[in-house]
Amino acid sequence: MNVSRFDLWLGLPLAAVALLLPFTGPSDFLLNLATLVMIWAIFAIGFDFVFGLLGMVSFGHASFLGLGGYALALATQLWGLPFSAGLGLAIVAGALCAWLFSFFALRVSGIFFALVTLALSQLLYILADSKLRAWTGGADGLPGVERPGLGGIDFFDSTHFYWYVVAVFALVMAAVAVLRRSPFGRVIAGIRQNETRAEQLGFDVHRYKQITFIVSGAISGLAGALLASLLMYVNPQMLHWTTSGDVIIMTLLGGAGTLWGPVVGVLAFEVLKEWLSGWTQYWYGLLGLVFILATLFFPKGIVGELQERFGQWQDKAARRDGRSS
Amino acid sequence: MSDIALKCDGVTVSYGALKAIDGVSHSFEQGRIYGLIGPNGAGKTTLLNVLAGRQMRHSGSIHCFGADITRTPPHERAHLGIGRSFQITKIFAEMTVLDNLRIAAQIKHSRFQPFWIAPRYERRLAGDIDAMLELTGLTARRDDIAGTLSYGLQRALELGITLMPDPRILLLDEPLAGVGQHEIESSTRLIKAVSAGRTVLLIEHNMDAIMSLSEEIVVMSNGRVIAVGAPEQIRNDATVRSVYLGEDAS
Numbered sequence: 192m193n194v195s196r197f198d199l200w201l202g203l204p205l206a207a208v209a210l211l212l213p214f215t216g217p218s219d220f221l222l223n224l225a226t227l228v229m230i231w232a233i234f235a236i237g238f239d240f241v242f243g244l245l246g247m248v249s250f251g252h253a254s255f256l257g258l259g260g261y262a263l264a265l266a267t268q269l270w271g272l273p274f275s276a277g278l279g280l281a282i283v284a285g286a287l288c289a290w291l292f293s294f295f296a297l298r299v300s301g302i303f304f305a306l307v308t309l310a311l312s313q314l315l316y317i318l319a320d321s322k323l324r325a326w327t328g329g330a331d332g333l334p335g336v337e338r339p340g341l342g343g344i345d346f347f348d349s350t351h352f353y354w355y356v357v358a359v360f361a362l363v364m365a366a367v368a369v370l371r372r373s374p375f376g377r378v379i380a381g382i383r384q385n386e387t388r389a390e391q392l393g394f395d396v397h398r399y400k401q402i403t404f405i406v407s408g409a410i411s412g413l414a415g416a417l418l419a420s421l422l423m424y425v426n427p428q429m430l431h432w433t434t435s436g437d438v439i440i441m442t443l444l445g446g447a448g449t450l451w452g453p454v455v456g457v458l459a460f461e462v463l464k465e466w467l468s469g470w471t472q473y474w475y476g477l478l479g480l481v482f483i484l485a486t487l488f489f490p491k492g493i494v495g496e497l498q499e500r501f502g503q504w505q506d507k508a509a510r511r512d513g514r515s516s
Numbered sequence: 517m518s519d520i521a522l523k524c525d526g527v528t529v530s531y532g533a534l535k536a537i538d539g540v541s542h543s544f545e546q547g548r549i550y551g552l553i554g555p556n557g558a559g560k561t562t563l564l565n566v567l568a569g570r571q572m573r574h575s576g577s578i579h580c581f582g583a584d585i586t587r588t589p590p591h592e593r594a595h596l597g598i599g600r601s602f603q604i605t606k607i608f609a610e611m612t613v614l615d616n617l618r619i620a621a622q623i624k625h626s627r628f629q630p631f632w633i634a635p636r637y638e639r640r641l642a643g644d645i646d647a648m649l650e651l652t653g654l655t656a657r658r659d660d661i662a663g664t665l666s667y668g669l670q671r672a673l674e675l676g677i678t679l680m681p682d683p684r685i686l687l688l689d690e691p692l693a694g695v696g697q698h699e700i701e702s703s704t705r706l707i708k709a710v711s712a713g714r715t716v717l718l719i720e721h722n723m724d725a726i727m728s729l730s731e732e733i734v735v736m737s738n739g740r741v742i743a744v745g746a747p748e749q750i751r752n753d754a755t756v757r758s759v760y761l762g763e764d765a766s
Contacts, residue, residue: 374622374638375631381608381619388606391568393594393623393681 235453237410243448251308259415285412332426446492551730599683609663
C-alpha cells in the first residue's frame with residue numbers, strides 16, 4: 192500500500208500547481224507550455240501502458256498520436272463533425288491502428304517488437320507524407336484544426352483551453368490509476384513479471400497484450416487530437432519515428448511503470464527543452480547528455496527513484512514504530 | 517468420462533538430430549500419482565512441457581480426459597484442468613505473496629477480469645486466498661514480496677499458485693529442488709496432501725521422496741520410457757539400476 196500513498200504524496204502538489212497556475216496571471220506562453228506538457232503527459236501515460244506495465248518497447252506510438260491528430264482535423268474540417276465527435280473518432284483511430292499493428296507486432300517480442308512497430312509507423316509516416324497527400328496535406332500538413340466548442344465558451348482563449356485539457360488529463364489519470372489497481376491491471380503486471388506463469392495459470396497472454404496495446408493506442412489517439420487542437424495544426428511530423436523516440440526518452444526519464452513517472456518525465460523534458468533551446472541551438476544534444484546521465488544515475492527514472500526512497504523511508508519508520516511499541 | 521486423465525501417443529520431440537523424446541506412449545490414470553525418474557537429459561521436463569503445451573512442436577498426439585489436446589495452447593489446457601509447476605521457480609517475484617495468490621484466484625473465478633476496482637470480486641477471492649495461505653504455511657508472510665522469500669518458501673508459493681485454480685492434473689517439476697534439508701519433510705507432506713484426488717506427474721531427484729510419494733514410477737532414459745512399475749519393483753529392476761542409479765547390472 193506504500194506505493195499508492197506515494198502516488199498521492201506526489202500527485203497532490205502536482206495537482207495543486209496545475210489548479211493554481213491560471214490564477215497567478217501567467218503569460219500565454221507559460222499557459223500553452225503547461226497545456227502542451229499535459230497533452231504530452233497523456234500520450235506518455237498511454238505509451239507507458241505498453242512500455243512500463245507490459246514491459247514491451249514500442250517504437251511506433253507516433254502513429255497513434257498522429258492518427259488521432261488527423262482524425263480530429265479531418266472529422267471537423269472535411270466532414271463538419273463537432274469537436275467532441277472528432278475527439279471520439281481520434282480515440283477510435285488510435286485504438287484501431289493499435290489493433291492492426293498488434294497482428295504483426297505481437298507475433299514477436301523484445302527488439303523485434305520494437306522493429307516491427309518502428310517499420311509499421313514509418314510506413315504510415317511515408318504514406319501521410321506522400322501518397323495520402325490529398326487527405327493529409329502532405330508535408331504542409333493541415334492548418335486550422337478546431338478547438339472544442341462547449342456551451343459557448345471560447346476555447347481559443349489559452350486559459351479556457353488550459354482548463355479543458357486539465358479536465359481531460361484528470362479523467363485520464365483517474366482512469367489509469369483505477370486500471371492499474373484493478374484485477375485486469377494485476378494480470379498485466381503479472382504478465383510482465385512472469386509471462387510463462389501467467390499463461391500456465393490459464394490467462395490468454397496474447398489477448399491481454401492485445402487489449403493493453405489497444406487501450407494504449409486509444410489514449411495516444413486522444414493525446415494526438417488534443418495536441419493538434421492546441422497547435423491548431425497537424426503535419427506528418429507527428430507520425431515520425433522521432434516522436435516515438437521522444438516519448439520513450441520522456442517515460443524513461445520520469446520512470447517507466449510508475450503512475451506519475453511519464454508525467455514528471457514529460458515535464459522535465461519540456462522544461463529542459465525550453466531552457467536549453469533559449470541558450471543554444473544544440474539543445475537536443477544537451478538533452479541527450481542529460482538523458483544519458485539520468486539513465487546512469489537514476490536507472491528507474493526520477494519517480495522510480497523517489498518511490499524507492501519513499502518505500503525505504505516508510506519501512507524504516509515502520510520498524511522504528513514497531514520497536515518503540 | 518474416461519478414467520485415463522492424460523494419454524500420450526507416439527510423442528517425439530526433436531532438436532535437429534537429437535531426440536529429446538523418442539516415441540513416448542503412455543497413459544496416466546485418473547487419481548494416481550506418477551513419479552517420473554531418469555538421468556539428466558532423459559526427457560522428463562520435455563515430456564511435462566509437451567503435456568502442458570509449452571512444447572508444441574512434436575509428433576504424436578496428446579489426449580486429456582479423452583479429448584484431443586495436441587494443438588490446444590497452454591492457457592486453454594489450464595482451463596481443462598492441467599496445472600504446472602516449474603523446475604526453476606516461476607512466481608510473480610515483484611508482487612506480494614498475497615497478490616501472487618490473488619492473480620491465481622482470479623483465473624479460477626472468472627475468465628473476464630474487470631478493469632475497474634471491484635471490491636465484491638476481490639472479496640470473493642479472499643476465501644480461496646486465505647485457505648491457500650493456510651495450506652502452504654505462508655499466512656505470516658502474506659505481505660512479503662515474493663522474490664524476497666527463502667527458496668523453500670518460494671517453492672511453497674509456486675505450489676500454492678499452481679493449486680489455486682484447483683487443477684485435476686498436476687505436473688510438478690522437481691518441487692523439492694533447492695529446498696533446504698529441514699524443509700524437505702514438510703514439503704513432502706504438503707505434496708502428499710495436495711495430491712489426493714488428483715492425477716499427479718512428479719519429477720524429482722530426491723529418491724526417498726519420490727518413492728514414498730508415487731504409486732507408480734515411470735523411468736525414462738534417452739527420451740524413451742524404459743520401465744514402468746510400482747516403486748519397490750523399480751527399486752529392484754536391474755536395467756533401471758544400471759541406467760539410473762549407475763550401478764553395475766551384474
